Amino acid sequence: MSIGHIRILSCGGTIAGRAASLSGKAYTAGEMGIAPLLNEIAKAGLSWSVETRDISSVGSQDIGWEQWQALHKAVLEAMNDDTVSGIIITHGTDTAEETALLLDRTLTTPKPIVLVGAMRTSDTLGSDALRNLANALRVVADTNSAQRGVMVVMGDEVHTARDIRKTATQGVSAFGSFPRGPLGTVTPSSLDWFMPPHRMETTARNSFPQSLPRVDILYLHAGMDRQPVDAILSTRPEGVVIAGLGQGNAPTAIIAALAEAVEAGIPVVRASRVDDGLVDRNVEVNDDAFGFVAARAYNPQKARILLQLLIAEGHRDMTSLQTAFDQHD
Incomplete structure (x- = not known):
């Protein structure tokens, strides 16, 4: 594994949310940011060179063309920056599969790109936010992560943007992949791929449009x-x-x-x-x-x-x- 410089693009969502109470279900998306999570990861002795940039701070139910334009531009900038070895996008889970597919179709992936979210805010009991972010960092830092298309990391699994789908409204095991299943399994300390890199094209599959038709x-x-x-x-x-x-x-x-x-x-x-x-x-x-x-x-x-x-x-x-x-x- 080669650990390089990772750029995190923050788009809000539950992973950056604040709970109304430690044990309740209500929360506000995108209110806390991810800095507290990165501090906890560092305390755990998991060390990566990381920088963060804010793109938006909304729940993903409000993600739309304006946010997609800004995110696409930010990913391209990171891809063209020789100091950046991989890209993480923190994002709400409700529309994660749509954002991932849009990016996957309109970008090449010579550097690993991982979208990650959480089903529970970091300040609530049983949160998956810290673990999911640590897992995403583990994936992006791996030398075998490039040329796999845009990936989504949730629930200790790595999924392709093409196959990922949200399958549950609650709980931390809320995502699956159809028809091929996950690309691999990941924990903060380990990563196992089930197949080799498969996306070798040098041009995007679709151009990123000036606007999306209705x-x-x-x-x-x-x-x-x-x-x-x-x-x-x-x-x-x-x-x-x-x-x-x-x-x-x-x-x-x-x-x-x-x-x-x-x-x-x-x-x-x-x-x-x-x-x-x-x-x-x-x-x-x-x-x-x-x-x-x-x-x-x-x-x-x-x-x-x-x-x-x-x-x-x-x-x-x-x-x-x-x-x-x-x-x-």
Whole structure:
């Protein structure tokens, strides 16, 4: 292991939050910062050369385009700084998977980039904040961490941005990976990789756009008529993702309304409200006939990010969009 200079970009979240009481559930995100955590890590004898820079101090439910622009710029600056060997992003957990995917698609990773959060603030009983940050430092400092894409460290596991998803509302074991599982396991004193580095490209998979096109997610349910589709289309989105039933299925009335959207030039991606499982083409819905795109392993929120990036690059036809969603690396 080679320990270099690590830059931490702080975006708020629970990991930097302050609890209302030692044992309660209520807290305010982004209020304490991460300096106390770094002090505790140093006291424990875990020594890394670290500097911190504040990007935002919000709960990740309020992360959006403004914060993403600032974060992307800050990561690029760190990547281009020869004194920086690795980058950590502290972030809330609610939208961590979306931020991670956006960065993963629009950055190359010659240096390790790790996003980390916490489910409990550092000043509450049973906090995971200190351990998660120490684990992230352990990962970024490892010589085998580069060329793995943007990673997320939570609950003693290292996940890819492509596969990570939040799976629980409470508790410290709140994240999993689909379909491939975690890249490795980590503790403050150890790190075990399950596979070699796999991201050797020298250019980003997507360009970072000047703005993100509007793409809405429609959550489907039993007994649904086309009114919600019409309501979404009235806002003039540039794309629509459905959180569909089962394998991205939808009531007949919804299929008809979405087919009209495709005819009007609005790409439609079928994802699923089910947590795990692939959404394949032409199973219960005839994608070829209606012009829909199957999300494959992307859940609705990640499918939205990918569709936004693809539309921003000018991709709107079913074939080119499906090719991007079919990629598994």
